[in-house]
Amino acid sequence: MSEDEARVSTRKRVTVPKTYKLYVGGSFARSESGRVVAVADADGTFRANAAKASRKDLRDAVAAARKAFGGWSGASAHNRGQVLFRVAEMLEGTRDRFTSEVAATEGLSATEAERAVDTAVDRMFWYAGWTDKLGVLRGGVGQVSGPYTVHSTPEPVGVVGVVAPRRSSLLGLVSVLAPVLAAGNSAVVLVDTELAVPAVSMCEAMATSDVPGGVVNVLTGDPAELISRLASHSDVDALDPGGADESLRGELEETAAGSVKRVLDAPLVEPDWSTAPGTGRLRAFTELKTVWHPLGE
Amino acid sequence: MVTAERHRRLPRMADSPSSSPPSTGPPGELTEATRDEAALTRFLRGLPGIDAVGLEQRATALAGRAVKGEAKLRAIDRAVSMVDLTTLEGADNASKVRALAAKARTPDSRFPDVPRVAALCVYPDLVAEAVTALRGSGVGVASVATAFPSGRSTPRAKLAEVELAVESGADEVDMVIDRGAFLAGEYGRVFDEIEQVRAACGPAHLKVILETGELGGYDNVWRASWLALLAGADFVKTSTGKVSPAATLPVTHVLLRAVREWRERTGQTRGVKPAGGIRTTKDAIRYLVAVREVAGSDWLSPDLFRFGASGLLNDLLMQRETQLHGHYSGPDQVTVDL
Numbered sequence: 014m015s016e017d018e019a020r021v022s023t024r025k026r027v028t029v030p031k032t033y034k035l036y037v038g039g040s041f042a043r044s045e046s047g048r049v050v051a052v053a054d055a056d057g058t059f060r061a062n063a064a065k066a067s068r069k070d071l072r073d074a075v076a077a078a079r080k081a082f083g084g085w086s087g088a089s090a091h092n093r094g095q096v097l098f099r100v101a102e103m104l105e106g107t108r109d110r111f112t113s114e115v116a117a118t119e120g121l122s123a124t125e126a127e128r129a130v131d132t133a134v135d136r137m138f139w140y141a142g143w144t145d146k147l148g149v150l151r152g153g154v155g156q157v158s159g160p161y162t163v164h165s166t167p168e169p170v171g172v173v174g175v176v177a178p179r180r181s182s183l184l185g186l187v188s189v190l191a192p193v194l195a196a197g198n199s200a201v202v203l204v205d206t207e208l209a210v211p212a213v214s215m216c217e218a219m220a221t222s223d224v225p226g227g228v229v230n231v232l233t234g235d236p237a238e239l240i241s242r243l244a245s246h247s248d249v250d251a252l253d254p255g256g257a258d259e260s261l262r263g264e265l266e267e268t269a270a271g272s273v274k275r276v277l278d279a280p281l282v283e284p285d286w287s288t289a290p291g292t293g294r295l296r297a298f299t300e301l302k303t304v305w306h307p308l309g310e
Numbered sequence: 311m312v313t314a315e316r317h318r319r320l321p322r323m324a325d326s327p328s329s330s331p332p333s334t335g336p337p338g339e340l341t342e343a344t345r346d347e348a349a350l351t352r353f354l355r356g357l358p359g360i361d362a363v364g365l366e367q368r369a370t371a372l373a374g375r376a377v378k379g380e381a382k383l384r385a386i387d388r389a390v391s392m393v394d395l396t397t398l399e400g401a402d403n404a405s406k407v408r409a410l411a412a413k414a415r416t417p418d419s420r421f422p423d424v425p426r427v428a429a430l431c432v433y434p435d436l437v438a439e440a441v442t443a444l445r446g447s448g449v450g451v452a453s454v455a456t457a458f459p460s461g462r463s464t465p466r467a468k469l470a471e472v473e474l475a476v477e478s479g480a481d482e483v484d485m486v487i488d489r490g491a492f493l494a495g496e497y498g499r500v501f502d503e504i505e506q507v508r509a510a511c512g513p514a515h516l517k518v519i520l521e522t523g524e525l526g527g528y529d530n531v532w533r534a535s536w537l538a539l540l541a542g543a544d545f546v547k548t549s550t551g552k553v554s555p556a557a558t559l560p561v562t563h564v565l566l567r568a569v570r571e572w573r574e575r576t577g578q579t580r581g582v583k584p585a586g587g588i589r590t591t592k593d594a595i596r597y598l599v600a601v602r603e604v605a606g607s608d609w610l611s612p613d614l615f616r617f618g619a620s621g622l623l624n625d626l627l628m629q630r631e632t633q634l635h636g637h638y639s640g641p642d643q644v645t646v647d648l
Binding site (some may be wrong): 079 | 636637638639640641642643
């Protein structure tokens with residue numbers, strides 16, 4: 014018996030490479046088109062197959078995001094904060110896995126990757142804390158000279174389309190996604206297949222941490238193929254074109270204007286994601302609602 | 311109330327279409343089946359069984375057929391023209407019926423070339439309102455009746471409801487069968503009830519709702535379809551929409567096969583209406599493929615095939631816009647049906 018066991022354990026093992034799927038409506042599904050792309054590590058070795066999303070997947074993702082928006086935006090700020098804290102906990106719990114994935118994907122050293130993952134976890138925590146403070150930051154009671162008061166509250170804009178950063182796989186993604194969620198929006202994120210591995214792993218953390226299905230939808234694929242569809246989609250309320258090529262920006266804004274989308278004025282060159290983000294992105298994806306309240310005698 | 315124009319638009323199914331063999335009435339064995347309850351039971355029980363595995367496999371295979379581009383656009387328009395725009399809620403009132411009637415006349419005000427829907431389907435007490443709101447539009451008015459959705463009432467009450475609907479001007483009556491009696495094997499009672507309603511309908515068309523979700527199996531759906539056809543149904547309809555599962559593709563296959571065989575045996579053409587659970591354009595196109603493949607292209611007409619749905623129309627309109635203008639539309643672009 015022990016002889017058999019020894020023989021098995023010394024045999025060269027055939028690994029089981031994973032197929033990374035799309036994250037739409039809270040479940041992991043292959044692309045409707047059936048397309049997959051091989052994903053290589055930064056050093057060129059085959060790592061896995063990732064789904065290549067089609068336009069129909071994009072439409073399904075937007076529909077899922079719209080469906081989930083009511084529940085997520087209607088949840089209390091405290092509850093949303095708790096859920097995002099939980100996401101951070103899940104990321105922290107699988108830190109080693111993320112470190113190796115980020116290192117392989119971006120070609121970083123172990124120390125650099127570790128730093129990127131830690132910053133990403135910290136950032137998720139940081140934005141989780143903002144959910145119930147955003148109202149104080151942006152809203153308030155305006156000063157008017159008349160027999161009424163003016164109350165302003167920030168409200169989420171709705172479904173936000175995000176083109177994920179290209180230079181930072183996990184930290185970049187968390188930095189653009191967390192503020193969208195913290196403000197109460199639902200998101201459809203386009204991720205380049207080259208960066209699919211950490212992105213889909215993050216989705217797995219989301220799926221196991223009480224984020225309602227459909228609040229986050231991640232489509233891996235060729236962003237260039239889907240991005241104009243995302244910009245023209247009438248049911249997407251805002252767009253973060255941050256990861257889109259500089260040459261596309263003008264055209265995207267023009268397309269987005271067709272459905273009066275709010276477009277984030279993202280820097281043309283990707284920022285250093287490790288620096289403190291500020292609250293700009295939280296503000297960008299909220300809409301201020303102002304109510305006049307008459308004062309009676 | 312029933313105008314000549316309506317008569318022209320909706321000919322008696324038995325007279326159409328011209329391509330079918332001349333109508334000679336049911337052949338001997340079908341007349342024999344309706345002689346008495348024992349004969350009816352013998353006939354229905356003697357019908358060959360349905361191969362459930364084969365049926366579901368065929369339904370799945372046909373559902374995979376791709377309809378794209380220009381064909382898709384035409385399928386969408388065809389599907390719109392087949393919709394029975396339905397509102398069957400406790401909260402229905404005259405203003406909601408008027409709003410839906412406006413939508414039935416002009417499904418998408420931005421695109422006047424969208425065809426109007428086939429009919430508006432309401433409860434009997436709102437028929438008069440619907441008739442007024444749709445006068446001259448060519449859109450029919452359908453009314454559910456016979457203690458919809460359960461069908462649990464006395465024959466007197468059921469017939470009174472049918473009479474109310476017809477007197478108020480309904481062009482089509484959607485009745486439910488007594489599933490309790492059917493499942494207990496009292497086929498004669500179900501048959502008589504359909505026949506009486508048929509008589510009470512007068513010139514109005516009769517759709518018989520089988521509520522397939524409660525019949526427990528394809529064999530019973532097959533028997534119930536034949537029972538309804540024998541008793542004079544113009545349409546067989548799958549469901550009320552109040553019971554889950556409602557319409558499914560395999561069940562609709564069974565109904566389509568029944569009307570096809572009915573025409574082969576009698577020369578008379580009857581229609582099919584799946585209802586409930588059809589919400590997306592993709593679903594609707596799958597049904598159209600099934601109609602074409604199981605019954606035949608003659609049935610690809612609002613006279614012989616209908617969708618009982620409320621949410622479907624909005625999805626069809628959104629898809630239509632996508633096909634025409636190349637960008638995805640959203641629910642903000644179509645009317646909100648309260």
